[in-house]
Amino acid sequence: xxxxxNELAKLAKGMLQELPAGAPDADFAVSPDRAQDxxxxxxxxxxxxxxxxxxxxxxxxxxxxxxxxxxxxxTAQLNSVVDxxxxxxxxxxxxxxxxxxxxxxxxxxxxxxxxxxSPGAATVGGVVASGLSGWRRLRYGPTRDxxxxxxxxxxxGRVVRxxxxxxxxxxxxxxxxxxxxxLGSLGLITSVCLxxxxxxxxxAMFEVGDPAAVMRTAYRPYAVIETNTETxxxxxxxxxxxEAQAARIGxxxxxxxxxxxxxxxxxxxxxxxxxxxxxxAVTLIRQEGWRFQAAHGVGEIRLxxxxxxxxAILSLRQWAESVGGGLVVARVPEGSALDPWGLPPDSLxxxxxxxxxxxxxxxxxxxxxxxxx
Amino acid sequence: xxxxxELTSTLGSARVHSHPLELMVYNKDAGVTTGDVAVxxxxxxxxxxxxxxxxxxxxxxxVVARGAGTGLAGGAVPVQPSLLMVLTRMNxxxxxxxxxxxxxxxxxxxNLDLSRHTDHLGLHYAPDPSSQAxxxxxxxxxxxxxxxxxxxxxxxxxxxHAVEMVxxxxxxxxxxxxxxxxxxxDLRAVVVGSEGTLGIVTKVLVKLTENPPAVRTMLxxxxxxxxxxxxxxxxxxxxxxxxxxxxxxxxxxIAVENFIHGGLPVDATAxxxxxxxxxxxxxxxxxxxxxxxxxDAGATSVRIAADDEERALLWKARKNAFGAVAQAxxxxxxxxxxxxxxxxxxxxTKIYEIGERYEIxxxxxxxxxxxNLHPLVAYDAREPGASERVKAAAEEMVRVSVAAGGxxxxxxxxxIEKRDLMGIVFGPVDLDAQxxxxxxxxxxxxxxxxxxxxxxxxxxDYGLVSxxxxxxx
Numbered sequence: 154x155x156x157x158x159n160e161l162a163k164l165a166k167g168m169l170q171e172l173p174a175g176a177p178d179a180d181f182a183v184s185p186d187r188a189q190d191x192x193x194x195x196x197x198x199x200x201x202x203x204x205x206x207x208x209x210x211x212x213x214x215x216x217x218x219x220x221x222x223x224x225x226x227x228t229a230q231l232n233s234v235v236d237x238x239x240x241x242x243x244x245x246x247x248x249x250x251x252x253x254x255x256x257x258x259x260x261x262x263x264x265x266x267x268x269x270x271s272p273g274a275a276t277v278g279g280v281v282a283s284g285l286s287g288w289r290r291l292r293y294g295p296t297r298d299x300x301x302x303x304x305x306x307x308x309x310g311r312v313v314r315x316x317x318x319x320x321x322x323x324x325x326x327x328x329x330x331x332x333x334x335x336l337g338s339l340g341l342i343t344s345v346c347l348x349x350x351x352x353x354x355x356x357a358m359f360e361v362g363d364p365a366a367v368m369r370t371a372y373r374p375y376a377v378i379e380t381n382t383e384t385x386x387x388x389x390x391x392x393x394x395x396e397a398q399a400a401r402i403g404x405x406x407x408x409x410x411x412x413x414x415x416x417x418x419x420x421x422x423x424x425x426x427x428x429x430x431x432x433x434a435v436t437l438i439r440q441e442g443w444r445f446q447a448a449h450g451v452g453e454i455r456l457x458x459x460x461x462x463x464x465a466i467l468s469l470r471q472w473a474e475s476v477g478g479g480l481v482v483a484r485v486p487e488g489s490a491l492d493p494w495g496l497p498p499d500s501l502x503x504x505x506x507x508x509x510x511x512x513x514x515x516x517x518x519x520x521x522x523x524x525x526x
Numbered sequence: 527x528x529x530x531x532e533l534t535s536t537l538g539s540a541r542v543h544s545h546p547l548e549l550m551v552y553n554k555d556a557g558v559t560t561g562d563v564a565v566x567x568x569x570x571x572x573x574x575x576x577x578x579x580x581x582x583x584x585x586x587x588x589v590v591a592r593g594a595g596t597g598l599a600g601g602a603v604p605v606q607p608s609l610l611m612v613l614t615r616m617n618x619x620x621x622x623x624x625x626x627x628x629x630x631x632x633x634x635x636x637n638l639d640l641s642r643h644t645d646h647l648g649l650h651y652a653p654d655p656s657s658q659a660x661x662x663x664x665x666x667x668x669x670x671x672x673x674x675x676x677x678x679x680x681x682x683x684x685x686x687h688a689v690e691m692v693x694x695x696x697x698x699x700x701x702x703x704x705x706x707x708x709x710x711x712d713l714r715a716v717v718v719g720s721e722g723t724l725g726i727v728t729k730v731l732v733k734l735t736e737n738p739p740a741v742r743t744m745l746x747x748x749x750x751x752x753x754x755x756x757x758x759x760x761x762x763x764x765x766x767x768x769x770x771x772x773x774x775x776x777x778x779x780i781a782v783e784n785f786i787h788g789g790l791p792v793d794a795t796a797x798x799x800x801x802x803x804x805x806x807x808x809x810x811x812x813x814x815x816x817x818x819x820x821x822d823a824g825a826t827s828v829r830i831a832a833d834d835e836e837r838a839l840l841w842k843a844r845k846n847a848f849g850a851v852a853q854a855x856x857x858x859x860x861x862x863x864x865x866x867x868x869x870x871x872x873x874x875t876k877i878y879e880i881g882e883r884y885e886i887x888x889x890x891x892x893x894x895x896x897x898n899l900h901p902l903v904a905y906d907a908r909e910p911g912a913s914e915r916v917k918a919a920a921e922e923m924v925r926v927s928v929a930a931g932g933x934x935x936x937x938x939x940x941x942i943e944k945r946d947l948m949g950i951v952f953g954p955v956d957l958d959a960q961x962x963x964x965x966x967x968x969x970x971x972x973x974x975x976x977x978x979x980x981x982x983x984x985x986x987d988y989g990l991v992s993x994x995x996x997x998x999x
Contacts (some may be wrong), residue, residue: 228766239868241897263765283709296540298684305959313959314952316935319829321681321896323670323719324933324940324951325978326960330683330715335709351765360747372805392832393807400806427704429625452626452706478705498710503967507711510962523710 157201161224164197165190166228172225175211179222182208186230188304188343195340198224199514205308207337207397207518209248212272215421215484217336217493217521225368226341228278234507236260236318239264241350243301248278248342264349268440269304270412278342284334288387288412291450292375293350300329302346304486308512318346331507337518338526339511351391357406359385359399363434364449370401377449379435380413384449397473413446419486420466426478428452437472441465451479465490470495497523529585529609531563536577536647536905541615552610553835554603555595556657558859558913561603563590566610572690572698572728574933575611579726580696582609583972590974591722593633593665598860599941601669601721605976613664613725619643620729626704627734627870628687633664633727648896649734652679655846655937656784667727670719672937674801676846679897681937683718685733691717691725694968704731721939722974724967738803742813743840744833746820747794751775753824754796755870758894760819761800762867766812771895772799772844778889778902784849787840798846798894839918847891848902855887857902859916863924865932867897876926877901882918898936899927925950940978948980957983 158181162169168183168190178184198205203273206222208214232249239262246255252272266281269287281303286295293299302316305328315328332342336435361367364377364384371377376387387410388398395442398404428436428450438445438456447454447487458466470480482493498504501524508526509515520526527544529793534542543549544565552566563975564587569575591611592602603962604610609994617634636915637658640652654673659669667689667872672681679685688702702714717724717971747903748754754773761768774782774797783790791797798820802812851858865873874876874890877899881888892900896949903913931950934944948957961983 199898238866239867240763243866244763273734284712286707294680294684295706297715298680306669307959311955311959313961314956317864317951318931319866319897319933319934319936321672321676321864321893321898323672323935323937324682324935324944325948326963327670327683327715327719328959328963330712331963333715334712338711351762354765373736386946390804390808391811393811394805396803397807425705425707427623427628428628429623448625452704459626473705477703479709481709494709498701498708500701500713501711502714503693503699503701504711506966507713507963510966511959526710 155197155497157203159196161197163195169192173211173227173229176208176225177206177219177222179206179225182225182227184227188306191226191306191341191343192310192312194224194226195306195517198203198516199309202514203516204519205280207341209276210251210274212275212448213279213283213285213483215482218525220521221517228276228341231343234258241319241348244349245302245318245344245346245381246277247344248281250277251275252277252280255450256431259349265352266347266349267299268296271415273415274393277345281333281344282335282337283347287450288376288378291377291448292373297330297333299348300333300345301348303329303332303342304344305341306343307325307340307342307513308517309514312343316346318373333464336521338508339477339524340517350433354391355395356387356389356410357395358410359388359402359404359406360384361402361404367402368449370396370403378413379447379449381444416444416446416457417443418459420458420482421484422456422457422458422466423483424473424478424482425452425481426452426473428477430476430478432482434473438467463489466491494523503526529581529587532581533565533567536581537567537574537925538860543567545845552592555597555600557598559600559603561600561605562607563610564607567614568612568616570652573592575726576692576696576698577730578609578611579692579694579918583696583757588972588975590601590727591664591668591726593662593668594636594660596661597665597939598862598960599669599935599939599943600868601939601941601977602665605941605942608822614662616728617967622955623645623704624634624649627736628704628731630729630731631661631663633667633730635663637661637663639667644734645737648737650737651732652685652723653682656848660974663730663732664727667718667730669722669937669939672893672898674772674893676937677771677893678767678769679735679929683715686714686718686730687733688731689714689717689727690729691727691774693725694970694972702731719939720976721941722978723964725973728933740765740809741801741837741839744800744816745791745815745829745840746798746825747791747798747827748798748824749794749826751796751874752871754798754892756823757798757816757820757825758870759868760823761816762895764815764819766802766815768800768805768812768895769803770799770801771893772891773797773892773894774799775890778891781850781854782843782847783855786842786846788843790843791827799840799850844891850890853901854889855906857905858906859903859905859920861899861901861923862921862935862938863899863927863932864936865897865899865927867895867931869930870894870897873899873927873930875933875955877923880919880922880926884915886919893936897932898937921947942977945978946980
């Protein structure tokens, strides 16, 4: 490894750095500041069959099978806002930009990228690569629908651009959406163009008793979140619209505006079911006494489990799979044998081939996806 | 011919067409290209599609999928003698799930029929191409079709949860599911818009959208394109993303008025059709803001549709625009480029210049809100040199769009029409990556060959791309 390390150090021209905090042990870590440099590192890794783990804020590293890396590539130095066209509702950013920083900057001009709320140290690259969405997806759709352009340093060291910096565009295959949620399996996202939305004039929260009823009465709320203790409806618009929503929902807005605090447990899990199955899922989860946040109308439940009851988790997973969804592990205690994904999709063979089109040697976050792709 | 015999024994002779006269119905779409169909078949089930893909594969005959043939870029027009899968008979609506707001439908279901089918449930299918009365969901999936109401709701891909498809090998696979964020790579997103080059889509799980409780449709007139465009940017800048924001220029308004006789403002240089949806309180407030912005920009009149009848008339004007052109000239060529919204005026000015230079009759109706231009050229193909002039002008219009930061197509697709222009948007490495992606699905190039990617896209192996280290130093 020393020879390789010296060779990489020579090529990497000062990109070598300490391992990011929380990253698994690796022979070396690099923090390039240009897509071409990322590509060069990946080409080197492909040539020498070195396994590469990509690292942003480290907040979503618990997703998928663990990677035992030879090299960690950090996005810490790829952290610029490249081009913000506020009037076109688009922004181009590098992956290391913190979600919280980006949203704070956008808010100053009354815009949002609708990325997950309460992101902690999450980076834009991490959120896009994980394919995670925030609570507001009920109204604005998933993160995936806002990724307009992507630049990808592929596993075999090419710099590939797909999509365009345009809110509407069908030119060529949809690489931006393919890269979203690919968990680094194709390479490292070195920049993305995101579609922005104007922030609404006013927003309000209502606490309600029956989530099913409010799904019928509220007009396109941007979130309906049920937790162990309450159900909250989030609406936005002009003051007059909020008044009209209040009349439909039947109640008064509660003061302030806040999102549920992120759940932290021994196990952090995501249950995905068809939206209509949320009430049944909530009933099952309440029986277990687990802490949960359920997104009505979307079909996602965030779950924290504090005891080592793998059998109960597996039984919930089986149920979720039986209704056409699944249960994904976001974080497990060390030594847990719980499979991170559960039932793999029936397109594994195609998925393997698609990964190989971008990462033929198989060095980019290898084995992370379902089926060990 | 043994291929036809095998197909006939699988589907019966009534659903296999190989007579040259029968094939004339199928060898073109609504655009200007003509193709080469060896045999056209009308499968009715996924199993039949799979069986016929396997038969074609054994004979080395390419397979091209087709819906209603309303495409404009040649996506469903075979470039070499092919088996054409006409999927219009696969038009079942299998399931409507009101709780999840989804429906499983066959690819042959007509776009408008789907919305009509779910209307009594208070739901509709949001993407609404102008051809929505005739075009199929399968075709919409193939082209990632758009429409006026994609401004706020996104194009087709944002409305497709899953597809069942037959692969190049004749296997049946489902990509995506009703639950959010299926695990693994999002191959569904790549198949949408792939024009039948990655698989034959046999079933589609669409997202349905709640019908809005209130709608305000406005017709605003201006004495310049600039003033209309300023209203478009001003509206977005004011934090309003209308459900639709469409522009027509004077030649188009005149053509449409001659066709529908709806009392349209034929004196205006530019007309905007704006629609806001939501709660009563919200739409009135938004309509007021748009009216104020339009007046500040110098609008010559603002009319808000008083009732559903008037609203329907305004939309009839918009959606009949292409039909209306038929009276101007026997042939038309409809462009589809996209530019950043803020560059609309600049690009439109250049497009008018190109039109004048080539001496072509041009009318414009387009999705101003998302910068999706549709210059429409009316011409007579029998006139010597006319087609060549139209084509040359078209390419220039694409180039000025791309030079302004735009792209080749906003909603019609690349097909044959824009295939050889892909290189002005993407570099060789980008095209090579797309070609590899395609090969991952269809290594033998047996599904709709010759579409989307220019020949020679797969260049990387031949050393056209240098070492990134060399590029960066």
